[in-house]
Amino acid sequence: MNQADLSKLVSALRIAVKPKPRLFASPEGPAGRLRKLKATVTALVKYERIELNYPRAEEAQGYAERLISDAIRNGDCHKHTMEMADYWLDEKQLIHKLFKVLVPRYKEYNSSYTKLVLGPKTYPGYYAGTAILELKGNPFPALQPATQNYHYWLHNVLLDEAKREFRVAKAESNTNLSEPVASKN
Amino acid sequence: MLRRVVLQTFRQGLAQSFFKRNAASLSESAVTQHPIETSEEASEKSGSKQKNGDESGNTVVVAPPEFRFMYPEFLPDPTMERRNKLKEKLERMDMLQRRSIIEIPEFYTGSIMAVTVADSNSPNKFARFVGICIQRGGSGLQAWFILRNVVDRQGVEILYEMYCPLIQKIEVLRLERRLDESLLYLRDALPEYSTFPFEMEAERRLNNSVVPINPIKVKLRPRPWLERWERQNLQGVEDLNLPQRYYDRAKEVAKPWEKYDLMLQYRKTIPAEEQEKIYAEVHSQLQQQDLKRKIKRRRGPSSEQ
Numbered sequence: 001m002n003q004a005d006l007s008k009l010v011s012a013l014r015i016a017v018k019p020k021p022r023l024f025a026s027p028e029g030p031a032g033r034l035r036k037l038k039a040t041v042t043a044l045v046k047y048e049r050i051e052l053n054y055p056r057a058e059e060a061q062g063y064a065e066r067l068i069s070d071a072i073r074n075g076d077c078h079k080h081t082m083e084m085a086d087y088w089l090d091e092k093q094l095i096h097k098l099f100k101v102l103v104p105r106y107k108e109y110n111s112s113y114t115k116l117v118l119g120p121k122t123y124p125g126y127y128a129g130t131a132i133l134e135l136k137g138n139p140f141p142a143l144q145p146a147t148q149n150y151h152y153w154l155h156n157v158l159l160d161e162a163k164r165e166f167r168v169a170k171a172e173s174n175t176n177l178s179e180p181v182a183s184k185n
Numbered sequence: 186m187l188r189r190v191v192l193q194t195f196r197q198g199l200a201q202s203f204f205k206r207n208a209a210s211l212s213e214s215a216v217t218q219h220p221i222e223t224s225e226e227a228s229e230k231s232g233s234k235q236k237n238g239d240e241s242g243n244t245v246v247v248a249p250p251e252f253r254f255m256y257p258e259f260l261p262d263p264t265m266e267r268r269n270k271l272k273e274k275l276e277r278m279d280m281l282q283r284r285s286i287i288e289i290p291e292f293y294t295g296s297i298m299a300v301t302v303a304d305s306n307s308p309n310k311f312a313r314f315v316g317i318c319i320q321r322g323g324s325g326l327q328a329w330f331i332l333r334n335v336v337d338r339q340g341v342e343i344l345y346e347m348y349c350p351l352i353q354k355i356e357v358l359r360l361e362r363r364l365d366e367s368l369l370y371l372r373d374a375l376p377e378y379s380t381f382p383f384e385m386e387a388e389r390r391l392n393n394s395v396v397p398i399n400p401i402k403v404k405l406r407p408r409p410w411l412e413r414w415e416r417q418n419l420q421g422v423e424d425l426n427l428p429q430r431y432y433d434r435a436k437e438v439a440k441p442w443e444k445y446d447l448m449l450q451y452r453k454t455i456p457a458e459e460q461e462k463i464y465a466e467v468h469s470q471l472q473q474q475d476l477k478r479k480i481k482r483r484r485g486p487s488s489e490q
């Protein structure tokens with residue numbers, strides 16, 4: 001049994017975090033893994049929407065969320081947060097963007113700060129395919145339409161009517177059940 | 186209402202973060218954020234219950250921030266595969282129940298403690314051991330700590346499980362912290378650093394609100410050692426005076442990127458929101474138990490008369 005580490009206070013992430021990280025074998029080993037993820041996180045903060053392979057996107061999503069949540073929790077005067085931002089963002093003007101643009105944007109959010117959407121598989125086979133990783137609130141047009149259901153579509157109208165009829169029938173049957181009991185007493 | 190509380194507390198929170206229990210780890214530098222600051226205002230010296238109003242007007246109980254250092258075993262094991270909210274809740278209930286019977290005082294690695302255990306094989310039926318706490322770990326009812334002492338020139342270490350029903354009494358003779366979280370290097374240090382007399386009496390603390398940090402630098406015996414101490418970035422050890430090749434090899438083998446691995450840190454910690462929830466749940470009962478014991482201690486000598 002392990003005791004939780006107390007040295008840092010971290011915010012809860014609002015994405016699904018898997019128990020084990022992906023290893024991403026590279027000639028440099030674990031250092032290479034972090035170097036590649038660093039490039040992905042930098043690109044995400046720079047372009048706000050990137051298309052890449054799904055495994056890397058999922059790992060980078062975790063790191064990006066951690067970076068933004070730390071920045072929101074601690075602000076830019078916190079030494080450790082600044083060191084992390086300095087490491088994870090290769091271009092130094094992006095550190096300014098993180099604290100001056102992204103933190104105010106995401107301060108009041110109750111949901112995650114990034115969105116991961118599955119993209120096309122360019123060739124057949126059993127592999128995860130591409131994914132599009134984007135920061136929420138980006139200026140581009142939405143990838144998926146905002147609402148899927150409109151109440152004035154025919155099937156929704158019919159369903160709403162059916163639900164109303166069911167409720168009415170149920171209420172009537174309840175009153176029928178209670179009346180004979182009352183009359184007995 | 187909430188904003189005004191925050192403005193009032195900022196100055197006090199800053200002052201108190203210097204003078205209060207020095208609970209923040211040596212690596213943390215800045216004052217912590219919003220929800221924890223508001224609890225620091227009213228907590229003062231004894232860490233009393235703080236009621237904040239949230240937006241709906243209901244009072245929200247918040248435990249003082251140093252609770253996570255005083256009672257680290259209430260936090261669950263961060264390994265995700267083993268998390269189970271029901272199990273953790275039941276464990277916390279059992280821990281509080283045990284704490285209502287036995288006083289398990291606040292202690293840190295580096296504190297000198299005395300533990301009395303029920304032992305059917307000893308002539309007195311109790312066995313008492315005094316030692317310095319070199320490590321503590323485990324979560325929930327399996328929380329443990331290791332006490333080390335040198336008895337008749339033989340180093341002895343005993344691992345005690347804090348919630349074991351055989352334990353009769355846990356006393357803290359000297360409450361202090363060291364520069365490291367784990368003092369396993371005392372095994373390779375000169376024996377005088379691990380020797381404490383069994384007749385040692387509990388020391389009275391001059392300042393109740395701050396836990397002192399003992400900045401002692403321990404001298405190690407000549408090599409061979411049990412572990413490669415030069416690779417562990419120890420603060421509480423004197424200069425190891427090793428040949429340069431040891432330090433070169435330590436650099437080759439080091440993993441400097443782990444410091445920046447945010448997800449690795451995340452998987453080893455319980456998020457702050459969860460910590461607050463857990464301590465808000467248990468802290469009122471812990472405070473009540475503490476109060477009752479204080480009253481008993483004050484009444485004790487007078488009731489005997």
